[in-house]
Structure formats: C-alpha cells, structure tokens
Amino acid sequence: MHARLGDDLARLPGLLDEARAHAVRLLTGLDDRPVALTTGPPAPEPLPVTGIGAAGALEAFARRWEPGFAASAGPRYLGFVTGGATPASLAGDWLTGALDQNPTSGIDSSAPDLERETVAWLRELFGLPREHAGAFVSGATMSNFTGLAVAREWVGERRGVRVSEQGAAALGPVPVLSASPHSSVGKALSMLGLGRSALRRVDALPGREAVDPARLEEALESLGGEPAIVVANAGTVNTVDFDDLRAIAALRERYPFWLHVDAAFGAFALLSPDHAHLLDGLGEADSVCVDLHKWLNVPYDSAVQFTRRRDLQVRVFANSAAYLGPLGDDLDRVDLVHLTPENSRRLRALPAWFTLAAYGREGHAEIVRRDIALAGLLGERVAALPGYRLLAPVRLNVVCFTPEGSPERTGELVSAIIESGEAFLTPTVYGGVPALRAAFSNWRTTEADVERVVKVLERLAP
Numbered sequence: 001m002h003a004r005l006g007d008d009l010a011r012l013p014g015l016l017d018e019a020r021a022h023a024v025r026l027l028t029g030l031d032d033r034p035v036a037l038t039t040g041p042p043a044p045e046p047l048p049v050t051g052i053g054a055a056g057a058l059e060a061f062a063r064r065w066e067p068g069f070a071a072s073a074g075p076r077y078l079g080f081v082t083g084g085a086t087p088a089s090l091a092g093d094w095l096t097g098a099l100d101q102n103p104t105s106g107i108d109s110s111a112p113d114l115e116r117e118t119v120a121w122l123r124e125l126f127g128l129p130r131e132h133a134g135a136f137v138s139g140a141t142m143s144n145f146t147g148l149a150v151a152r153e154w155v156g157e158r159r160g161v162r163v164s165e166q167g168a169a170a171l172g173p174v175p176v177l178s179a180s181p182h183s184s185v186g187k188a189l190s191m192l193g194l195g196r197s198a199l200r201r202v203d204a205l206p207g208r209e210a211v212d213p214a215r216l217e218e219a220l221e222s223l224g225g226e227p228a229i230v231v232a233n234a235g236t237v238n239t240v241d242f243d244d245l246r247a248i249a250a251l252r253e254r255y256p257f258w259l260h261v262d263a264a265f266g267a268f269a270l271l272s273p274d275h276a277h278l279l280d281g282l283g284e285a286d287s288v289c290v291d292l293h294k295w296l297n298v299p300y301d302s303a304v305q306f307t308r309r310r311d312l313q314v315r316v317f318a319n320s321a322a323y324l325g326p327l328g329d330d331l332d333r334v335d336l337v338h339l340t341p342e343n344s345r346r347l348r349a350l351p352a353w354f355t356l357a358a359y360g361r362e363g364h365a366e367i368v369r370r371d372i373a374l375a376g377l378l379g380e381r382v383a384a385l386p387g388y389r390l391l392a393p394v395r396l397n398v399v400c401f402t403p404e405g406s407p408e409r410t411g412e413l414v415s416a417i418i419e420s421g422e423a424f425l426t427p428t429v430y431g432g433v434p435a436l437r438a439a440f441s442n443w444r445t446t447e448a449d450v451e452r453v454v455k456v457l458e459r460l461a462p
C-alpha cells in the first residue's frame with residue numbers, strides 16, 4: 001500500500017474526527033461568513049506526486065479553496081432556489097460516503113430497498129397515488145429529463161414507434177406545450193433528440209405565469225388528434241405561479257397528451273394547509289419532478305422522479321447485461337439500474353431517508369410554512385421600502401422585485417449585495433423588467449435574517 005494511504009488507514013478515526021471538527025467549525029461559523037464571494041480561484045498548483053496525506057489535504061483545502069466558498073448552506077443565501085442540509089440529512093450524507101453503496105442492483109445489499117422505502121415516503125408526502133413509481137436522480141433537470149424520456153416513449157407507443165429501439169428520428173416532431181417552463185425542459189428536449197424547438201409556448205393568463213387553460217385547449221385542438229406532451233408548471237421560478245393541474249388533466253378526456261408536472265420545489269406547498277390546493281390534480285400527472293436539494297434540505301445532489309408508466313420507463317432505461325442479472329418481471333422490484341440515466345451512483349436516498357425519519361412530515365411542514373411566512377414578510381417589507389417595487393404578489397416562497405428607476409441598477413444591486421456579505425439574491429428578468437429574486441427554502445432562515453436582508457436593501461436603495 002502507498003505509504004500515505006497506509007498512514008491514513010492507521011489513523012482513520014483521528015482523521016475523521018479532524019474532518020468532523022472542521023465541518024462543525026464551518027457550520028457554526030455560517031452566520032459570520034460572507035454569504036457569497038467573488039474572489040475567484042487561488043493560484044493553480046500542479047498535480048501532487050507523492051501526495052500530502054488526508055490531514056495535509058484538509059489543511060490545503062482550508063487554506064486555498066475554502067475562503068472562496070459561499071455560505072450557501074446558510075440562512076441568507078436566497079439565490080436560485082437553494083436548500084441547506086438539515087442535521088440529520090448531513091449525517092445521512094456522511095454515512096452515504098462511508099458506506100459507499102452502489103444501489104443500482106439488489107443482489108448484494110438491501111440499499112436499493114432503502115431507496116424504495118424513501119421513494120414511498122416521498123410519494124406519501126406529496127400525496128401521489130400508489131401507481132406512481134419513482135427513483136432518485138441528481139436534480140430536477142434529470143428528473144424532468146427522465147419524465148420527458150418516458151413521455152417520448154409514450155408518444156411512440158401512440159404512433160406505433162418504439163423510440164427506445166428505433167430512435168427519436170423515427171418518431172418525427174413531437175409538440176411539447178407549456179406556458180412558463182423552466183430552462184431545464186429545453187435542455188432535456190435537446191438531450192432527448194426532440195430538440196429545443198419542439199417547445200411551443202402557450203399563453204399564460206393575463207399578468208401571470210400560469211398557463212391559460214383555454215389557450216392550451218386551442219393549442220391541443222390545433223394538433224388534430226396528434227399525441228403531444230404538456231409540461232405543467234407547479235411553481236415557476238420567478239413568481240411561483242401554478243398551472244391549474246386539474247383543468248389541464250381534464251383536457252385529457254378530449255385530447256391525447258402526456259402530462260408531465262415540474263413541481264421541483266412547488267410540490268412542497270402541499271405541506272402548507274393554506275397552499276396545498278395549488279397542487280390539486282398532481283396525482284393525475286403521468287410524470288412528476290420534485291427536487292430534494294431544494295426544499296427538503298438534503299445536501300446536493302438529490303431529486304426524485306415519479307411516473308405511472310414504469311413499463312415505458314424500463315424500456316427507455318433498461319441496461320441489460322449478463323453480469324448484471326436478469327431484468328425480472330416485477331416492475332415494483334426492478335433493479336434501479338434500469339430506471340434512470342445513471343448506472344452506478346451513490347445511495348442518494350440515504351440523506352433523504354435520514355431527514356424524513358428524523359423530522360417526519362411535521363418537521364418538514366414547519367420548514368415549509370416558516371419559509372413561506374418569511375417570504376411574505378420580506379415581500380411586505382420590500383413593498384414598503386422606498387426605491388423598490390414588487391413585480392408580483394408573493395405567492396409562496398419567492399419575492400420578485402425591482403429597484404425603481406433605471407433597470408441597469410439591478411446588476412449593480414446584485415453585486416453590492418454580494419459585496420455586503422450579508423445576503424445573496426439572484427437577478428432575473430420578469431415581464432421584460434430586470435429584477436431580483438429572493439427565494440426562501442433553507443431550514444435555518446428566521447425573521448432576524450429577513451430583517452438583516454431588509455437593512456441591506458434599505459442601505460442600498462436607489
């Protein structure tokens with residue numbers, strides 16, 4: 001064994017203690033750390049030849065790289081839609097690395113069964129019917145990709161083409177209808193060979209991002225009975241608007257389409273009694289995307305995909321080889337290798353299992369309700385601040401607003417907020433207006449954090 005490896009093996013418990021102590025220092029210092037940084041990378045260093053051992057690597061990381069890392073696990077990182085990591089999920093994540101399971105096949109371990117149990121818990125959390133089978137993927141982009149891959153196979157079934165065998169070219173153009181899809185849908189269509197231009201934008205309701213069901217019906221009608229894919233949005237990224245899922249699902253009585261719902265973070269609205277109705281009809285979807293590194297607050301990377309057509313899913317993702325064993329007939333117990341793009345992967349379910357076991361539905365509902373209330377509070381405070389204007393009502397957990405005056409101020413404001421070290425918000429454009437978004441999905445955020453953000457905005461007001 002290489003000398004450094006041998007040394008590290010001999011002092012493994014001590015090394016892990018040092019890493020643990022380091023992580024604890026980082027986490028307890030989150031509040032004092034600049035929330036975001038633009039320091040850039042350290043000077044490059046060549047590939048080590050003999051290596052410096054794990055303790056040396058920890059020291060080098062802390063010296064060279066850590067100072068430039070954002071406090072994205074902390075309470076005032078409100079950019080994109082970013083969750084933190086609950087204590088239990090972090091513990092689960094550490095054990096994921098320690099156990100180093102590859103859950104794709106079940107012949108040697110019950111790890112895939114832990115994933116199945118976690119998916120079943122999530123299905124229950126999101127009120128999906130038993131027919132929805134699911135698996136873990138790395139994020140909502142891969143969840144959308146997987147759902148749309150199954151949708152593509154379904155369109156093939158309707159047209160008498162086995163896309164998984166014959167390829168997307170044999171299928172021809174597929175209309176994909178949506179009002180305000182997340183950018184990852186275009187990326188997924190590109191990867192699926194359907195092409196970004198397959199996406200046909202349907203008008204939203206006036207002043208909204210939610211699809212106008214009447215316009216959607218017109219678009220479906222114009223297809224003359226051709227099967228299509230509808231991507232419904234349950235939580236748009238700018239204003240967290242929700243399509244009327246029931247009204248969309250009802251259109252399937254008259255038009256043939258696959259209903260994919262991107263509920264990347266919006267699905268968590270089900271945990272708030274005042275907002276659960278926004279997801280009415282979710283169970284009727286053919287495929288559903290939910291991100292977990294957002295509002296479940298598990299470490300990156302983690303998401304789940306659900307579909308009621310696992311038979312088609314297995315057709316798309318089957319990875320048969322003698323050394324992997326037979327596919328089997330029981331779709332509920334099919335090896336995970338046959339369900340998603342990846343073959344080998346980490347046991348992503350374990351951190352999610354830990355946090356669900358530790359805090360349950362109630363604990364996670366409290367996080368969601370608190371984040372919604374905090375977004376509402378920031379919305380009220382911003383609306384009352386001179387120099388700012390809300391661009392949309394705060395429907396759930398995102399505040400979308402703009403500085404009054406010149407729109408160019410938005411970029412400067414984002415930089416000035418980063419500079420302050422107090423918070424991180426990301427820029428966007430909504431309704432043609434450059435804007436800022438503050439997205440609340442971290443389990444640590446409190447009212448005091450909102451007040452700190454308000455103070456910064458007040459100080460930087462145009």
Ligand SMILES: Cc1ncc(COP(=O)(O)O)c(C=O)c1O
Binds near residue numbers: 141144236262265303
């Ligand atoms: C609605 C929606 N869909 C998809 C995604 C893509 O998620 P990920 O970056 O985890 O792939 C996001 C990310 O913000 C999102 O908000």
